[in-house]
Amino acid sequence: MPPRKPLTPSDVPRPVDTPPAEALAKVKAKPVSKALAKPAAKRKPKAPRPLEPALVDEVFTRFHEANPEPKGELEHVNPYTLLVAVVLSAQATDAGVNRATRSLFAVADTPEKMLALGEDKVREAIKTIGLFRNKAKNVIALSRTLIDEHGGEVPQDRDALERLPGVGRKTANVVLNMAFAQPTIAVDTHLFRVSNRIPLAPGKNPLAVELGLEKIVPDRFRLHAHHWLILHGRYVCKARKPDCPRCLISDICRFEPKTVI
Numbered sequence: 001m002p003p004r005k006p007l008t009p010s011d012v013p014r015p016v017d018t019p020p021a022e023a024l025a026k027v028k029a030k031p032v033s034k035a036l037a038k039p040a041a042k043r044k045p046k047a048p049r050p051l052e053p054a055l056v057d058e059v060f061t062r063f064h065e066a067n068p069e070p071k072g073e074l075e076h077v078n079p080y081t082l083l084v085a086v087v088l089s090a091q092a093t094d095a096g097v098n099r100a101t102r103s104l105f106a107v108a109d110t111p112e113k114m115l116a117l118g119e120d121k122v123r124e125a126i127k128t129i130g131l132f133r134n135k136a137k138n139v140i141a142l143s144r145t146l147i148d149e150h151g152g153e154v155p156q157d158r159d160a161l162e163r164l165p166g167v168g169r170k171t172a173n174v175v176l177n178m179a180f181a182q183p184t185i186a187v188d189t190h191l192f193r194v195s196n197r198i199p200l201a202p203g204k205n206p207l208a209v210e211l212g213l214e215k216i217v218p219d220r221f222r223l224h225a226h227h228w229l230i231l232h233g234r235y236v237c238k239a240r241k242p243d244c245p246r247c248l249i250s251d252i253c254r255f256e257p258k259t260v261i
C-alpha cells in the first residue's frame with residue numbers, strides 16, 4: 001500500500017452551510033422592504049402662531065363682558081392672610097387651603113397672633129395640606145420677618161416680598177395684584193397651559209409666559225388678566241379635556257385638536 005499523501009487545507013471539506021468568503025462578497029445587499037423599514041419619526045405639528053393684537057383684545061373683551069370683576073378663590077381677610085393663604089396654596093387646591101385656613105385665620109389674622117399661636121398649632125391647623133410641615137415653618141418665619149423688618153405689615157414691593165421665607169415670584173405677584181391692585185400677572189399651572197394653547201404668549205416656563213403677557217395684554221385688562229386666564233383654565237380649558245364647546249373664545253383659539261360635543 002502506497003504511503004498516504006498529507007492533507008492540504010483545500011482537501012478539508014467546508015461545512016455545507018458556510019458559503020465561501022468570495023461568494024459572500026459577491027452577494028449584493030438586498031434593499032430592506034419598505035414595509036419592514038423603520039417608520040420615519042412622526043413630525044411634530046407646527047406650533048400655531050400667537051394671536052394678533054386685535055384678537056388678543058377680543059379675547060379679553062369677551063372675558064371682561066362675561067365676568068367684569070373676577071376674583072381669586074383663596075379666602076382671606078387682609079393682605080397678611082392673603083399672603084399666608086398663597087404660601088399654603090403651593091401644590092394644593094384653593095378649596096383645600098380654604099378648609100384649613102378658616103379656623104386658622106379666625107384666631108391668627110396678623111403676624112403677631114400667628115407667632116403667639118406657635119409653629120406646632122399652625123402645623124396642626126394645616127395638616128390636611130400637602131407639605132404642611134415645611135409650610136408651617138415658613139408661615140412662622142415670614143411672620144417673624146414681617147414684624148422685625150416691616151413693622152408687621154406686608155410690603156408692597158416685589159423684592160421685599162420675594163425675600164420672605166416661602167415666597168416666590170408667583171406668590172409675590174398674587175399679593176401685589178390682589179392686595180395692592182398692581183397689574184401683575186401671576187402664572188400658575190392653569191394660566192401657563194391656557195396661554196400656550198390659545199396661544200397668547202407662548203413660553204417654555206412661567207417667567208417667559210409672564211413677560212410675554214405683560215407685552216401683549218392691553219393696559220385696561222392688565223389688572224384682571226391673570227384671574228380671567230386662571231379661572232378659564234381651571235373650569236373650561238382644563239388640562240386633560242378642554243371644554244371647547246362651552247368656551248367663549250373657541251372661534252379665536254388656535255389650539256388643535258379642540259374637543260367637540
Ligand code: SF4
Pocket residue numbers: 197198236237238242243244247248249250251253254255258259
Ligand atoms: S377653544 Fe378649547 S383649547 Fe381653546 S381656549 Fe377654549 S377650551 Fe381651551
